[in-house]
Amino acid sequence: MRKIALITGATSGLGRAIALRLAKEGYDVIITGRRQERLEELEKEIEINYESKVLALCFDVRNYTEVEDAISSLPEEWSKIDILVNNAGLAVGLNSIQEGVVDDWERMIDTNIKGLLYVTRVISPGMVARKSGHIVNIGSIAGKGVYPNGAVYCATKHAVNALSQGMRMDMLPYNIRVTQVCPGAVNTEFSLVRFKGNQGRADQVYAGYEELTADNIADAVYYAVSQPPHVDIQDVLVMPTAQATGNMFHKEEK
Incomplete structure (x- = not known):
C-alpha cells in the first residue's frame, strides 16, 4: 500500500521539489499552497510523469480554520497521512530591529x-491514533545561528528547531519520527520574497559561489523518510561548500 505524504508550501521552491521527489519514489502526495494555478500545474506534472496519485488543496497555513476545514474534509482514501512535510515558510525584509516592518514580522511569525x-x-x-507517522520540519541555518538584520526570521527558525525537539519528545510514545532539515543558501524564490521582488538584490545573494538547489534538499528529505522504521534522522544541516554560517561565504570574483 502506498504511503501518503502531505507537503505544505508546494507551489514553488523546496516544497515543489520535495513533492516531485516523493511522487517519483512512489508516494501518493497531497500538495498544498495559496496559489491555485501553481498547484494545478504541479498536479498535472506529477500525473503526467509519475504513477503516484496527487491531490491539491488550496489554503493558507496562517488561517487555522482553513487548515482544519481542508484536512478534515479529505476523502477517506487520503485521510491517513503517513508523512507531513512542514515546508511553508518565508523571510521578508532584511532590517534591524529598530527599523523593522511590523507587517513583515507578522508574516514570518504567522x-x-x-x-x-x-x-x-x-x-x-x-x-498518534495509528501509532505511526513521520513529521519533517524544514528549518534553516538561521535556526542554528543569528545574523545582522535577520533577528526575527532567525527567531522563527530557532522556534522551528525547538518545536522539532519538543515534538520528538511528545511523539516518542507513539512511534512517530520527527526530522528537521535545515538548508543553507538555496537558490529558490526565497531571496526574491525577502527583497520584495527586487531581482537584482536577490541575484546578489547567490553570486560568486555554487549555491544549493531545491533538489539537494529534496534528496535530504527523501533520505530521512526512506529509512527503516527504527531509524530517525533527527536533524540534518545541508550547506553549500562555500558557506560556513548564515552570513559567511567564500565568493569568487568573476
Whole structure:
C-alpha cells in the first residue's frame, strides 16, 4: 500500500521539489499552497510523469480554520497521512530591529511558526491514533545561528528547531519520527520574497559561489523518510561548500 505524504508550501521552491521527489519514489502526495494555478500545474506534472496519485488543496497555513476545514474534509482514501512535510515558510525584509516592518514580522511569525503548528495540530492526532507517522520540519541555518538584520526570521527558525525537539519528545510514545532539515543558501524564490521582488538584490545573494538547489534538499528529505522504521534522522544541516554560517561565504570574483 502506498504511503501518503502531505507537503505544505508546494507551489514553488523546496516544497515543489520535495513533492516531485516523493511522487517519483512512489508516494501518493497531497500538495498544498495559496496559489491555485501553481498547484494545478504541479498536479498535472506529477500525473503526467509519475504513477503516484496527487491531490491539491488550496489554503493558507496562517488561517487555522482553513487548515482544519481542508484536512478534515479529505476523502477517506487520503485521510491517513503517513508523512507531513512542514515546508511553508518565508523571510521578508532584511532590517534591524529598530527599523523593522511590523507587517513583515507578522508574516514570518504567522507562516513559519503558527502555520507549522496549525498543520501539525490537525494532522498529528491521526498519527498518534495509528501509532505511526513521520513529521519533517524544514528549518534553516538561521535556526542554528543569528545574523545582522535577520533577528526575527532567525527567531522563527530557532522556534522551528525547538518545536522539532519538543515534538520528538511528545511523539516518542507513539512511534512517530520527527526530522528537521535545515538548508543553507538555496537558490529558490526565497531571496526574491525577502527583497520584495527586487531581482537584482536577490541575484546578489547567490553570486560568486555554487549555491544549493531545491533538489539537494529534496534528496535530504527523501533520505530521512526512506529509512527503516527504527531509524530517525533527527536533524540534518545541508550547506553549500562555500558557506560556513548564515552570513559567511567564500565568493569568487568573476
